[in-house]
Amino acid sequence: xLSYQIDTFGKPLAQVIRETPQPQGSEVLLRVxxxxxxxxxxxxxxxxxxxxGGNRLxxxxxxxxxxxxxxxxxxxxxxxxxxxxxxxxxxxxxxxxWIGCGRCTLCxxxxxxLCNAPQALGVHRDGGFADHVMxxxxxxxxxxxxxxxxxxxxxxxxxxxxxxxxxxxxxxxAGDAVMIIGAGGVGLSGIRLAREMFQRPPIVVELDRSKWDxxxxxxxxxxxxxxxxxxxxxxxxxxxxGVAAAVDFVGAPASFDFGFGALRKGxxxxxxxxxxxxxxxxxxxxxxxxxxxxxSYVGSLAEMQELLAIARAGRLPAMPLTAQPLxxxxxxxxxxxxxxxxxxxxxxx
Numbered sequence: 001x002l003s004y005q006i007d008t009f010g011k012p013l014a015q016v017i018r019e020t021p022q023p024q025g026s027e028v029l030l031r032v033x034x035x036x037x038x039x040x041x042x043x044x045x046x047x048x049x050x051x052x053g054g055n056r057l058x059x060x061x062x063x064x065x066x067x068x069x070x071x072x073x074x075x076x077x078x079x080x081x082x083x084x085x086x087x088x089x090x091x092x093x094x095x096x097x098w099i100g101c102g103r104c105t106l107c108x109x110x111x112x113x114l115c116n117a118p119q120a121l122g123v124h125r126d127g128g129f130a131d132h133v134m135x136x137x138x139x140x141x142x143x144x145x146x147x148x149x150x151x152x153x154x155x156x157x158x159x160x161x162x163x164x165x166x167x168x169x170x171x172x173x174a175g176d177a178v179m180i181i182g183a184g185g186v187g188l189s190g191i192r193l194a195r196e197m198f199q200r201p202p203i204v205v206e207l208d209r210s211k212w213d214x215x216x217x218x219x220x221x222x223x224x225x226x227x228x229x230x231x232x233x234x235x236x237x238x239x240x241x242g243v244a245a246a247v248d249f250v251g252a253p254a255s256f257d258f259g260f261g262a263l264r265k266g267x268x269x270x271x272x273x274x275x276x277x278x279x280x281x282x283x284x285x286x287x288x289x290x291x292x293x294x295x296s297y298v299g300s301l302a303e304m305q306e307l308l309a310i311a312r313a314g315r316l317p318a319m320p321l322t323a324q325p326l327x328x329x330x331x332x333x334x335x336x337x338x339x340x341x342x343x344x345x346x347x348x349x
Contacts, residue, residue, distance in 0.1 A: 002349065003130030004329040005066045009047025009059070012330040013129065016066070021134050023081035028135045030093065034153040035128035036072030037332045037345040039184070040274060044069060044123065045333055052253065052278025063123055069329075070128030070347070071097040071121050074144060074153040084138050093141035094152040095133070096304050097121035098160075113298045129329050131349035140301065142308055150346045154189070154319050155307055157298060158344060162189035162249070163307045164299030165272045166197055169245040176244035179203040179235075181226075181259050182273060183215040185319075185344040187249040192316050193307075195219035203235070203243065205258060214320050214342055226258045235262055242267055253279040260293070269293045321346050 001021070007014040023029045043049050044063060048056040073095040077087055087093070100107040100115030107115050119136065121127045126134070135141060144152035172178055178198055180190045183206040194202040201221030206212060212223050224231055236242045242264030248255050251273025259269045260281070271293065281293070299307075310316060320343030324332055332345045 001130065001132050002326070003068045003126065004326065005068045005126075005129070006045055006063075007066050009045070009065065013045070013069070013333075014066070015327075020132055023079050023084065023134065025081045026083045026137045027081040028077055028084050028087055028138050028141060029079040030073070030075040030095070030133050030135055030141075031078045032073060032128050032131055032133055032349050033075040033092075034073075034150045035070040035326075035347045036153045036156070036158065036185075037070075037329070037336055037341075037347060038072060038157050039186075039336060040157075041069045041122070042333055042337045043274060049274060050276025052276065055278075067123075068126035068129050069122050070130070070133075071123065072153045072156045072158065073097065073121065073128035073133055074149045074156075075128075075133070077141070078132070080138075087138040087141055091141070091143075092145065092149065094144045094156055094308075095121060095128075095135055096140040096142060096301050097127065097156055098298050098301075099125075099136060099140060110300050110302055113300055129326065129347060131326070142305065144308060144312065147311055150321050150323065151311070151318055153346060154185070154321070154344050155304065155311060158185045158189045158319070159193075159307055159311070160299040160304050161186050161272060161296070162193050164303050165247050165249075165270045165296040166190060166193055167303065168270050168294055168296055169247070169268060172198055172200075172244045174199055175240075177203055177239045179205060179243040179246040179259065179262055180220075180249065181205045181246060181255045182249035183208075183211040183218075183220070184249065185341070186272065188214060188218045188319060188343060190247055190249055191215060191218040191220050192319070193310075196310060196315050203239075205255075208339065211342060217320075218317055226254065232258060232261050239264070241265065244268070245270065247272060249273050251275045253277040260291070263289065263291045265289050265291070267291050271295050319343055323348055
């Protein structure tokens, strides 16, 4: 079994060859066909998330190296444990990776992605930057036919994160505008889904104009450069007082402030991105504008099933993808860190 692992935080991934594991109990062994590279993988390789003001969220407590990254996984079942039911050798499946303990209130009410004792693949358990991955139970293996395997893999995080965030928006009225901030991998998923879920194409805010073409292809309406003089003021005026909802897929101080400032009275800002940094909120403005700010972290298993139904019905444009061999996993992370990726990079063992 070949894998590329974090051996030491802040260092390139290490190539590891070890005996291929055999599934026990309810476990299922997948031969990985496709694994997406996510921006959170960059933070995990670095070993921290930037909290702003020189503060860091140290990942050493949550993730103990060595660890194989990769949580956007699709592949083929090659072995099943004696207690695994509902899956057979040869089945092609995409993995729901955000696995919880299965016992706490969050898990039993369907929000296992928020579990305080998580078992997420690619974070707390070895993930898909490998030619095989062990999945603890067949319930998290979902049929993706007739989707291409590469596209199906992106739904496990990029697609699911966007879908979970957009579901937190109250259905906008015919005259209401929805704004998406960021046209990276997750932002593009949000744009594609917003066209499916809402009546109007979303306004898209993207600093990097080289991403505007792919944003338009995904279904963006108006595109805005937030660094342009008077951009926020012009947006508020053009929308008759601001947008009904903004989804920040970047998670930087500037993107959060732009999203908050663009809200109309009674609007909602959904925070998704993990870029890093810190900002301030004036409590009086929250009160006087009666706005709400909510967080959204990936999505539930039920939401992934809903998303797959939309995608399998052919109702989503394809995500722009770049394929690379698994051996280039470290380079793919460096490219993502440097902002050189358009859409999603998929690793192939």
